[in-house]
Amino acid sequence: MKYPxxxxxxxxxxxxxxxxxxxxxxxxxxxxxxxxxxxRGLIVFAAAFVHVQRNNPSGCGKVLDKCIDWLTPxxxxxxxxxxxxxxxxxxxxxxxxxxxxxxxxLKDYLPFIKLHPEx
Numbered sequence: 773m774k775y776p777x778x779x780x781x782x783x784x785x786x787x788x789x790x791x792x793x794x795x796x797x798x799x800x801x802x803x804x805x806x807x808x809x810x811x812r813g814l815i816v817f818a819a820a821f822v823h824v825q826r827n828n829p830s831g832c833g834k835v836l837d838k839c840i841d842w843l844t845p846x847x848x849x850x851x852x853x854x855x856x857x858x859x860x861x862x863x864x865x866x867x868x869x870x871x872x873x874x875x876x877x878l879k880d881y882l883p884f885i886k887l888h889p890e891x
Contacts, residue, residue, distance in 0.1 A: 840859060
């Protein structure tokens with residue numbers, strides 16, 4: 773199945789660790805929907821890694837919680853994406869976040885992953 777171009781751009785930016793741009797790629801598409809929690813979940817998943825890059829543990833934790841809440845109903849697959857893999861990584865990062873020592877660098881504890889829709 774073919775999805776909107778913004779969806780594919782999201783993954784291109786995400787995989788290049790351009791997380792802000794990834795977030796922005798889906799923003800317009802999400803605004804065109806009534807309340808698409810799948811797209812919102814992907815947007816905040818990218819936003820979590822913006823917070824990793826900015827070393828903001830509080831912001832990272834908040835958006836990871838939202839990501840998990842919003843994407844869970846779409847597991848295991850949605851829009852040809854392995855949503856369960858995204859959720860597994862989000863949960864892993866959320867758990868690791870609590871282990872980052874004060875002054876620690878989030879990027880040393882929360883690894884980036886590559887995402888691809890497979891359809």
